[in-house]
Amino acid sequence: MAEVPTVSSAVPDKNRIEQAKRDGHPTVPLMISVQPGRDEEVERALVALGAAVEARDPRIGYLRAEMPVDKVEDAYQITGVSKVDVDEPLSNRLPEP
Numbered sequence: 001m002a003e004v005p006t007v008s009s010a011v012p013d014k015n016r017i018e019q020a021k022r023d024g025h026p027t028v029p030l031m032i033s034v035q036p037g038r039d040e041e042v043e044r045a046l047v048a049l050g051a052a053v054e055a056r057d058p059r060i061g062y063l064r065a066e067m068p069v070d071k072v073e074d075a076y077q078i079t080g081v082s083k084v085d086v087d088e089p090l091s092n093r094l095p096e097p
Helices: 013-023 038-046 069-075
Strands: 026-035 052-057 061-068 082-086
Touching: 013 026, 013 038, 013 069, 013 082, 026 038, 026 069, 038 052, 061 069, 069 082
Parallel strands: none
Antiparallel strands: 026 061, 026 082, 052 061
């Protein structure tokens, strides 16, 4: 059986993070995939970074959190995190024609 990595291999979506900052969002919603059995550990680390964990499902290794935009990249470095996606919507503005 292959060893499970202990450090996230997720890569920040810098474009979406920078767009959220430019748009003045204080927080962004994140969808986070967690390695098996590490959901509580990851949740504690997210809360320590100022996130509000809104949903958690340890059966499938999933967390949804509202994260301060200036701490999003730190979420990618949390031990036990497999993947981080900036969730939609980030803006209330209608698309330009």
